[in-house]
Amino acid sequence: MKYSNPEIAVNKPIPAPLENEYPVAAWGVEKVGEGFRPLTIYRPQVGPHDVKFEMEYCGICHSDVHNVLNEMSTKNGTMYPIVPGHELVGTVVEVGDSVSRVKVGDHVGVGCIRDSCLECPVCSRGDENYCRKGFTHTYNTMKRKDYCHIGGNPEVQNWGGYSQYDVVHEHFIIKIPAGMPLEKAGPILCAGITMWSPLHHWGATNTENKLNIGIVGVGGLGTMGIKLASTLGHRVVAISSSDRKREIARSKGATGYVVASDPESVAAEASKLDLILNTVSAHHDIGVYIQLLKTDGHLIQLGCIAAPMQFVQFALLLKRVSIAGSVIGSIPATQEVVDYCFQKGVYPDVELVTAAQLDKVFTELQESNTGAVRYVLDIKKSLKDMQ
Numbered sequence: 001m002k003y004s005n006p007e008i009a010v011n012k013p014i015p016a017p018l019e020n021e022y023p024v025a026a027w028g029v030e031k032v033g034e035g036f037r038p039l040t041i042y043r044p045q046v047g048p049h050d051v052k053f054e055m056e057y058c059g060i061c062h063s064d065v066h067n068v069l070n071e072m073s074t075k076n077g078t079m080y081p082i083v084p085g086h087e088l089v090g091t092v093v094e095v096g097d098s099v100s101r102v103k104v105g106d107h108v109g110v111g112c113i114r115d116s117c118l119e120c121p122v123c124s125r126g127d128e129n130y131c132r133k134g135f136t137h138t139y140n141t142m143k144r145k146d147y148c149h150i151g152g153n154p155e156v157q158n159w160g161g162y163s164q165y166d167v168v169h170e171h172f173i174i175k176i177p178a179g180m181p182l183e184k185a186g187p188i189l190c191a192g193i194t195m196w197s198p199l200h201h202w203g204a205t206n207t208e209n210k211l212n213i214g215i216v217g218v219g220g221l222g223t224m225g226i227k228l229a230s231t232l233g234h235r236v237v238a239i240s241s242s243d244r245k246r247e248i249a250r251s252k253g254a255t256g257y258v259v260a261s262d263p264e265s266v267a268a269e270a271s272k273l274d275l276i277l278n279t280v281s282a283h284h285d286i287g288v289y290i291q292l293l294k295t296d297g298h299l300i301q302l303g304c305i306a307a308p309m310q311f312v313q314f315a316l317l318l319k320r321v322s323i324a325g326s327v328i329g330s331i332p333a334t335q336e337v338v339d340y341c342f343q344k345g346v347y348p349d350v351e352l353v354t355a356a357q358l359d360k361v362f363t364e365l366q367e368s369n370t371g372a373v374r375y376v377l378d379i380k381k382s383l384k385d386m387q
Contacts, residue, residue, distance in 0.1 A: 001362050004070050006032045008077035012157055017042040021152045025383060026163035027355040028083035029068055036358040038386060039081060041159045043167050044151030051173050052094040053108050058161035059087030059186030060353070060375040062220075062281070063304065065365045067140050073306070079140055085161030085377070086112045086138035087186035089176060099170045107176035109338070110168050111189035112328045114138045114158055115149045118171065126332045128172075129197075161186075162355070162377055174334050177342040187220070187348040187374040188341050189334060195225035195277060196337035197329030198300045199232070202275050207233050212272055214238075214292055215254070217279035218245035220348065220374040221302070225277050226252040227346050228337075237269055239276070239289070248372050260288050271319070273297060283307045286323070287315065295319045300326050348374045355382035 009032035017023065021042035028039045046052050064084040066072050088110040092102050102108055115136035116128040123131050136144055139160030143150045149169040150158070176185050203209050215225045216239040229236045230253030237256035238249030246257045259265040266288055273292045281303035289299050290311060301323065311323070329337070341347060351373050353361055361375050
């Protein structure tokens with residue numbers, strides 16, 4: 001694993017536990033430059049509105065790699081130790097006295113949002129991911145003292161899902177339907193909702209509207225988008241930089257394919273697409289995608305790219321197209337996509353790994369993000385291997 005900007009890494013050691021905390025086994029990186037190893041972290045005791053669940057699985061997202069390897073920013077470094085993971089799936093073992101949505105024994109999940117203010121107009125309409133005061137990411141963030149939804153030591157950073165247990169306010173709990181494969185549920189809480197939210201917002205989940213939808217990038221995120229858009233009844237066109245992902249895209253439900261570097265391939269789909277979801281997280285030319293849009297089409301940027309992007313504005317004017325962004329999705333929308341995936345049998349392609357393989361997996365993801373498979377950490381097996 002290759003780390004970036006070690007000089008801006010934040011050293012924030014784990015303090016001794018408070019009386020209202022309990023120890024939990026976890027896997028993380030203690031200091032910048034080191035590899036994964038077992039850690040003991042401390043979770044808060046269950047409060048009136050909290051749900052405690054025992055972790056079964058946690059998906060490994062590419063953003064976990066960026067966070068662990070200190071690649072998210074050139075100014076604000078990662079806090080170490082870090083326990084990543086925002087695709088949490090487990091079984092409820094305890095609930096607070098005021099909890100009404102779930103009970104002991106239920107299967108639940110937690111995605112990218114651990115907390116938000118729950119008071120602003122945006123949160124009140126069910127868009128916690130756009131909270132005006134800022135939502136709290138599941139890990140490598142500080143607890144918001146003005147929100148008061150996370151217990152335990154307020155001076156300790158939030159820990160992610162590569163751990164044995166977690167305690168989360170019930171508002172941010174996603175119910176996993178009985179019968180859903182738990183090992184495949186986690187990535188839906190990230191990749192699934194990241195693709196579902198713009199599909200919903202721009203009208204594609206209304207199955208009466210049959211659209212031509214482009215998906216840029218045929219990796220773990222893009223293939224989930226292809227599956228969702230195709231099962232909703234739309235014509236799906238996969239867009240990639242080369243021809244080598246054509247068969248993968250076709251097998252996931254795409255009926256069209258554009259090689260973005262081939263002018264003839266682009267011309268074949270020019271001005272045909274109503275909506276394009278761009279999953280690419282590296283700096284690249286988006287001008288070619290504008291060529292593919294119909295009049296009044298939309299290009300939605302989903303990748304976390306820090307560098308400024310360029311395009312020719314005249315290209316927008318000629319077809320009244322728009323460029324917009326979307327970040328993950330709200331709690332209601334996340335529940336909606338989980339339920340939809342269960343009903344339709346739409347699941348990500350996953351490969352189970354244990355904690356002993358984390359260094360290898362992170363190195364692979366850092367060096368190449370071309371695979372269509374989502375790695376998922378098997379928590380129970382990892383704990384057994386430690387014994």
